[in-house]
Amino acid sequence: LVVAATLLDMKVAGLLPQGELVDAEAVALLEARDLLFARLLQYRAFKEVSAWFARCLQREDRRHVRAVPLEEKHRKQTPELVWSLTTDDFAALALLAFAPKEIPHVGLDHLHAPLVSIREQAAIVVTLLRGTESLSFRELVAGVTEPGIVVARFISVLELYRHAALSFEQLEPLGELTLRWAADSWSDETLATLGADYDR
Template sequence: MPAEAAEQDGGSSRFRVRLANFEGPFDLLLQLISQHQLDVTEVALHQVTDDFIAYTRALGAEWDLDEVTEFLVVAATLLDLKAARLLPAADVEDEDDLALLEARDLLFARLLQYRAYKQVAALFAELEAGALRRYPRSVALEERYLGLLPEVMLGVDPAKFAEIALAVFRPKPPPTVSLDHLHAGKVSVREHAAVLRVRLAEAGQATFTDLVSDCEHTIEVVARFLALLELYRESTVQFEQAEALDELHVRWTGGSVEQAAAAAEQDRANDEDEEYG
């Protein structure tokens, strides 16, 4: 193979093969053999290997890992193809089967993948180099576009800013651990039920927020809620809620105010009996 034809292939390897029947870049060998333009059995791979070892030794510390890797991949592919070509004729039905074996060779596929990765890496390097030549806009907005910007609506007046500043710079109180929950008094659900009976009987209906507006502690709110559940079980109240997590409306269905007051007195009496019983 003439050296001019080898150079037209554009081989990237600096190592060149010089044989009696071929001269050119080493990776061009595989291309010619796969295209049946050169018989692999006529290639002296041992001579190529010796020449490459001498070539890498001559480079010394400047040897290229990518070039050595490419040589190993191509050499392994050529060696595998040559072994397949040298098989006894009885093991191969015809020349088409042998050509199919060579075309689908695993090492040949790996070489193609290796070349594809090299091309993609070169493309990424080119894109990165191009991106380094780009610079962001560093000038002000053009005059004709200034009027298109919407006005900034902060919604905070100077008095609000002053209040925020005071909250930020005001000394924070030292953290304390509250012990109120350790000494919380007992809360009677019956007592709260008695309060709710009278209040709902007089108002007819109310929201849960209104019913707990006079509670000072969370435990009292819980007691009011449990009391409402007790009244609902007695069928004396009905709940209405438009949708989930919406305001809960409570409607009284337990009779007149007098009946509610009597039931409330009974709740208080039962509560006292349980306390002192």
């Protein structure tokens, strides 16, 4: 009841407008009572925790370590140590253990990969497609070993499709991608602006 009354008084003091109706000393008294209540709750929590530790320590006092040697029946079951290595073997192990470790080397070749031009790869795609009726993307990148060139040719295919220069067909998801030339009139000047977004 005291806690509920204290909280209610603080709620009323917070809702009332600041003026003559609210006494600053009363508000300070309510805050002091609330702080005292919070400290009492902390004291109770610490007291319960200390009682729990006391019960655990009292329960553990009844346990004692058994300081006895290993029984003979278990001692006989331990296998006898047999050395199978010679002194030369130990010398070789010591040399291997004390040999200086090789400093790990981090390759930086991937940071200096050559740039691949979208326009150049698009020109290759145009040349290959205009010389045949249809061509699969697998055939388009046949013999290419660098991943950057494969990606550049795929981007050039997308750019050419955006300019309605080619069409592609894929009968099933993740299936073979068949490309066909679809432009009625094509000028090589279009390649000058192809892939300009990737130059930035």
